[in-house]
Amino acid sequence: MPEKTDYRMTAEEFRRHGKAMVDWIADYYARIESFPVLSQAKPGQIRAALPKSAPEHGETFDSMMKDVESVILPGVTHWQSPNFFAYFPSNTSYPSILGELLSAGLDVQGMLWATSPACTELETHVLDWLVESLALPEKFKSSSAGGGVIQDTASSSSLCALLAARERATAYASNENGCDGRLVAYTSSQAHSSIEKAAMVAGIGRANLRLVPVDEKFAMRPEALAAAIQQDIAAGRVPFFVCATLGTTSSNGMDPLPAIGAICREQSIWLHVDGAMSGTAALCPEFCWIQDGLEFADSYTFNPHKWMFTNFDCNCFYVADRKALIHTLSILPEYLRNQATESGAVIDYRDWHIQLGRRFRALKLWFVIRHYGLEGLRFHIRRHIELAQKFASWVSEDSDFELAAPAPLNLVCFRHRGGDGINETIMSRLNKSGDLYLTHTKLRDRMTLRMCIGQTNTELRHVEQAWKRIREEANAAKKLSQSAR
């Protein structure tokens, strides 16, 4: 950029502020444990500290960073704190931040191959790498009939899977004439809410999404799925889509893919598999069992932005038949026509998702994989799982607590034996203390605490401290409820 011109930040200023920002971020990670993990801000607090109107005149960068410190930080829930155990993680790492910075600097649009060939080819390449590294079925590789794409979230890619399934089932007539109301989709009662949302968005309707019951491990019952399908067929409806989950959000339940897959194949139903967080575990051979039966799947999605040290957003979506996906989502107006596209020799990723525009997200994923190497990634995944297993053993050895579900990987569902009220108190007191952050779910209608261990910098000491604090708050809550009697 040219030096000092009207209103623009000069290169010199950018160098100075940029380096200060890099230091600010490193300092942030150094002091991250000093903040309450869950922001203690009150509704409206941040807005109240901001001027009512946009500034007419430019302000200094220092004044902006001052506001970041005093106004923004108190309103931040620290997802990158090693004491963050809520939801699923959304972790990152330094190499990923650098990849995002580079992507913002280049700021290219990867909608077409031609609009930045490297943006497309690096993405295809790294997603092919991951097919190998995760031991995914070969059919998801771009060298076969399938391929992978980076989307923003599993919500979006599951929607795309459902759309491609819808079109395959109707010979592409739904795109043309709209939905006809006979299509029926299936997922388990424990599936992520995004599947219901996808059914709504795609014009299928949530009444046409069957929530198949689960077994004692919160895994879909294949015989219940088969029965539901038979019932629908008998009623003249058209089963077209099943979404199975590898690691449900509530409890990390693992749907049995071999049995579900066999049913889908018999009925020619599109099988989509959602491995949003847990999919990353398959980097380690000893956890590849979660993918047993994935060879039946038509599509698969998992999020490096959850548990693979790559900052949000970075979702990987694979299809076995890329033509079905492209045929579903392709639109080619004149202003996007170009030689490379017409040649058929390239991938134009705008036909692989809802959006047209797209960032160069492969850079950060490439940086992360290259920085850690597969052995480094495996090291950390194993460490997280080890910590979670340790935590689960403490829970099961404590007579006040119980495990609420199996903990196959890094999520531990547990509860105090004292009932819903005490568990609610424990959670609320812990989160208000700022020492750690965990969230809840309901399993068999009972309040259940979730401890998910996957933050980049979580160490044994953080998990030990969390367990100590949980027991402390349990004891305090017990005393409170006794004195209230």
Place this chain on the structure above:
Amino acid sequence: MPEKTDYRMTAEEFRRHGKAMVDWIADYYARIESFPVLSQAKPGQIRAALPKSAPEHGETFDSMMKDVESVILPGVTHWQSPNFFAYFPSNTSYPSILGELLSAGLDVQGMLWATSPACTELETHVLDWLVESLALPEKFKSSSAGGGVIQDTASSSSLCALLAARERATAYASNENGCDGRLVAYTSSQAHSSIEKAAMVAGIGRANLRLVPVDEKFAMRPEALAAAIQQDIAAGRVPFFVCATLGTTSSNGMDPLPAIGAICREQSIWLHVDGAMSGTAALCPEFCWIQDGLEFADSYTFNPHKWMFTNFDCNCFYVADRKALIHTLSILPEYLRNQATESGAVIDYRDWHIQLGRRFRALKLWFVIRHYGLEGLRFHIRRHIELAQKFASWVSEDSDFELAAPAPLNLVCFRHRGGDGINETIMSRLNKSGDLYLTHTKLRDRMTLRMCIGQTNTELRHVEQAWKRIREEANAAKKLSQSAR
């Protein structure tokens, strides 16, 4: 982050590599004019230079940056080059890059207010600022019944508008039972392809999207719209959605909102307005006329990531009735329940779009507005429009060329009078030369060149040079075709 631990990048290394990356980016902008604007890479070239498998062992950051230089850069089309005149711009600026870096550093998930109150409140606040700064209707402010949200692209927010319209028209029965095939949508024949895609995705079907004819200025004919609606009603169909465009992609055509709005109001049809690029012009009072009639709109979308110096992705989406949008897209599983949400006192943005997860995108927009100030933003918008008007005058004064459409703002559609062939040759030779990048469209079935001026660093000299090069290639092409006779 802890110092030196297994496989992780240390804080010390991050500081070093991060500062080097900041310098790399500043250096990149200093040498950006030395690259061919349109990448000259051949299909497969980038992939051929990459190892077949992911590395087992970690690599140095220096080796990664070496590959960025030698493998990635030749595959980059330089959207930030001041010689980029293709499509619509997707511009950025140094303050925006710093905002993106900060966002990547904090890496919070803003799906719920509680998961980072600042992420939600800053977004609401800055979008309220823009209602004022752009002189948008008051009803789009969060203090009224409406409000704004940052989405990734106009494709996504137009889809959300269409979904909310679908639900309002069917009393929320489509979400429940699926589409019933009677709904009909309308947009002009010049509208962005994303509207057709939205109709497909939402289960409406593209056969139920009427492409209303345009007038000599490529603006929708309101009387044709009214007639199409009457015809559909007479046939028992249900008109539910009209998308009007402020600044079509092909030619910057401006649909007449007052007339279209009156029709929509009379028929209770949801009016969505797409101002993707041109919307930014309304920062300047003298260009606010493009928004005449916007008070009729139920929703509005424009992209700061196109022409407001904020890097992709940053789309602003406004609705007049936020409840309609939220009711359409809301899903509340147990694991996302929390006190703040139940209190009703906060916004949970995950109910405002398709995705669940979301980045802290308001930071970069806030940085850009504060750095430039409104006067700085206006200065650059005016400059771009001035340059485009200058370019248009050169075209119209040259007897070899003609303007192919009015140029109300910063897009000039023009052609050589020698026919489609010579225009194709001119474009292809220019883009192959690497000196500049422009793209084409078809207007009244004739090949038309598009010169869109909106890159952050484009100056008069770049536009002058572009016009010189266009005439050179035109003369060369003329000679070629003469000698071929």
